[in-house]
Amino acid sequence: MPQPVIVARDLVKKYGEFAAVDGLSFEVAPGESFGLLGPNGAGKSTTMRMIGAVSTRTAGGLSILGLDPDRHGPDIRSQLGVVPQADNLDTELRVRENLLVYGRYFGLPRRVVAERADELLEFAQLSDRGQAKVDALSGGMKRRLTIARGLINDPRIILLDEPTTGLDPQARHILWDRLFRLKEQGKTLVLTTHYMDEAEQLCDRLVVVDHGRIMAEGSPAQLIREYSSREVLELRFGSDRNEEVARALEGSGDRIEVLPDRILVYTADGEAELERISAAGLHPITSLVRRSSLEDVFLRLTGRSLIE
Amino acid sequence: MTLVDHALEHRGTGRRGVGALYAGNSRAVMYRGWRATRSTNWLVMLSGLFEPIFYLLSLGIGLGALVGTVAVDGREVPYAAFIAPALLAVAAMNGAIYDSTWNVFFKIRFAKLYEGMLATSLGPLDVALGEIALALLRGALYAGGFMLVMQVLGLNLSWWAVLAIPAVLLIAFGFASIGMAITSYLTTFQQMDWINFVMLPMFLFSATFYPLTVYPEPVQWLIQALPLWHGVELVRGLTTGVVGPELLVHVAYYAAMIAVGLVFTTKRLRALFLD
Numbered sequence: 001m002p003q004p005v006i007v008a009r010d011l012v013k014k015y016g017e018f019a020a021v022d023g024l025s026f027e028v029a030p031g032e033s034f035g036l037l038g039p040n041g042a043g044k045s046t047t048m049r050m051i052g053a054v055s056t057r058t059a060g061g062l063s064i065l066g067l068d069p070d071r072h073g074p075d076i077r078s079q080l081g082v083v084p085q086a087d088n089l090d091t092e093l094r095v096r097e098n099l100l101v102y103g104r105y106f107g108l109p110r111r112v113v114a115e116r117a118d119e120l121l122e123f124a125q126l127s128d129r130g131q132a133k134v135d136a137l138s139g140g141m142k143r144r145l146t147i148a149r150g151l152i153n154d155p156r157i158i159l160l161d162e163p164t165t166g167l168d169p170q171a172r173h174i175l176w177d178r179l180f181r182l183k184e185q186g187k188t189l190v191l192t193t194h195y196m197d198e199a200e201q202l203c204d205r206l207v208v209v210d211h212g213r214i215m216a217e218g219s220p221a222q223l224i225r226e227y228s229s230r231e232v233l234e235l236r237f238g239s240d241r242n243e244e245v246a247r248a249l250e251g252s253g254d255r256i257e258v259l260p261d262r263i264l265v266y267t268a269d270g271e272a273e274l275e276r277i278s279a280a281g282l283h284p285i286t287s288l289v290r291r292s293s294l295e296d297v298f299l300r301l302t303g304r305s306l307i308e
Numbered sequence: 309m310t311l312v313d314h315a316l317e318h319r320g321t322g323r324r325g326v327g328a329l330y331a332g333n334s335r336a337v338m339y340r341g342w343r344a345t346r347s348t349n350w351l352v353m354l355s356g357l358f359e360p361i362f363y364l365l366s367l368g369i370g371l372g373a374l375v376g377t378v379a380v381d382g383r384e385v386p387y388a389a390f391i392a393p394a395l396l397a398v399a400a401m402n403g404a405i406y407d408s409t410w411n412v413f414f415k416i417r418f419a420k421l422y423e424g425m426l427a428t429s430l431g432p433l434d435v436a437l438g439e440i441a442l443a444l445l446r447g448a449l450y451a452g453g454f455m456l457v458m459q460v461l462g463l464n465l466s467w468w469a470v471l472a473i474p475a476v477l478l479i480a481f482g483f484a485s486i487g488m489a490i491t492s493y494l495t496t497f498q499q500m501d502w503i504n505f506v507m508l509p510m511f512l513f514s515a516t517f518y519p520l521t522v523y524p525e526p527v528q529w530l531i532q533a534l535p536l537w538h539g540v541e542l543v544r545g546l547t548t549g550v551v552g553p554e555l556l557v558h559v560a561y562y563a564a565m566i567a568v569g570l571v572f573t574t575k576r577l578r579a580l581f582l583d
Contacts, residue, residue, distance in 0.1 A: 088420035092344035
């Protein structure tokens with residue numbers, strides 16, 4: 001088995017008394033696409049900053065490409081591509097200049113940087129925007145430029161912190177397609193997200209993180225199999241009646257979950273369950289049968305929704 | 309023992325060598341500054357060149373007609389030649405301070421520029437040196453322009469004046485270094501205004517427009533503790549040709565300023581972006 005490119009053992013980051021990251025252990029294999037899934041404040045971004053060698057750990061072991069970030073920060077960073085949560089593009093520079101200048105930060109020769117900048121503009125579908133001002137770009141374009149910028153040093157690992165947060169659905173799909181291509185090229189991707197569809201699309205394997213701790217680990221399919229049923233029946237009886245109906249539904253499916261606006265019934269066969277419930281004389285205002293997702297896994301593990 | 313085990317062996321203690329601070333690539337930071345200046349704010353930059361020239365014309369030539377001459381170390385020099393070197397030192401200070409305070413403040417707090425830079429192989433010392441070097445270049449530009457005007461107006465009284473150029477660079481370096489260090493600790497616009505609050509009186513009272521001897525002794529000590537006075541005296545000594553060993557004291561003052569500023573800037577950038 002090839003050496004893992006990232007190894008974290010009992011990783012801890014404390015700010016004063018508060019432990020933002022509270023004992024994470026995981027490994028990432030080369031070429032793997034690894035996700036950290038969790039709600040805001042779970043410690044994902046802090047973990048990413050430690051992997052990115054811009055934040056020192058309070059305790060625990062961390063090895064990035066076989067190096068200790070405490071002692072080899074610049075060496076590690078020269079092999080990483082970082083796409084931060086908030087775009088920090090250089091607005092005083094034009095689009096192509098952003099790539100040129102960023103490449104120089106890595107000490108790359110001017111000629112190499114110029115060549116790569118053109119390739120990456122094409123990859124980011126921004127070839128015709130090279131001379132545009134950064135502020136004139138749409139949110140999706142800025143994100144793609146940030147990703148292109150993160151690739152200028154031909155990194156071995158790409159760190160993506162909430163890559164599609166705040167983008168419209170179309171822009172997200174374009175971005176996922178670009179990221180999928182990187183994966184096909186054999187790049188190692190590490191990404192954080194609180195979108196389960198994103199995790200399902202992009203991650204080979206992921207850890208579910210809450211309060212700085214790992215709640216579960218596996219591929220999206222494994223996690224769904226292990227922590228949820230095949231299908232989910234969503235029932236709405238009206239906000240004021242959900243609690244009362246929930247008592248009557250006790251025993252339906254494998255498990256039920258009562259949310260403020262709806263009741264979730266976990267079951268192998270949603271349609272059949274819905275028929276049984278109707279036969280018992282309960283008639284929801286709306287009903288929906290869907291496949292289980294990582295959202296359900298998260299709800300099961302923590303008792304809370306991912307997006308609050 | 310594999311590399312991975314070796315890396316894991318070491319527990320995080322925050323112990324880091326100079327290697328984590330400096331990659332020897334502050335040139336890239338300057339390259340960025342040059343491109344940014346070229347595309348956005350060269351006009352703002354140019355305006356700083358004219359301010360001291362206006363002062364020189366109005367006060368030096370205009371008011372100077374009423375004042376006549378002033379004694380520098382027992383030697384009588386025309387009033388314009390007395391204040392011109394002071395204005396030169398002020399020009400260097402202003403150029404350096406503008407770049408190292410407001411520009412740096414904006415980059416730290418709003419543009420997140422340094423966050424992006426420090427995610428690359430650059431270290432905080434690369435960023436600090438690169439930004440300070442830019443401020444210095446701006447200071448040099450202002451100083452060069454002003455020296456030219458002084459030469460044309462016949463206000464350089466000695467060949468020692470040639471050394472005023474490196475002296476002005478030293479002054480710019482000192483102010484840029486301290487300015488960036490202070491700025492890195494400030495978080496609000498109100499705090500940034502304090503800088504102006506200090507700069508203006510320092511400009512007016514540092515023996516810029518009249519000799520230090522007009523003050524009572526305790527005030528003289530206060531003025532002599534401030535950085536601009538050392539800059540004014542240094543440049544004035546050189547352009548008027550009144551040269552003595554005390555000029556070395558002024559040089560030492562700036563060397564200390566540079567060192568202190570760099571240490572705190574680097575420390576602070578590390579705390580802010582590489583916690």
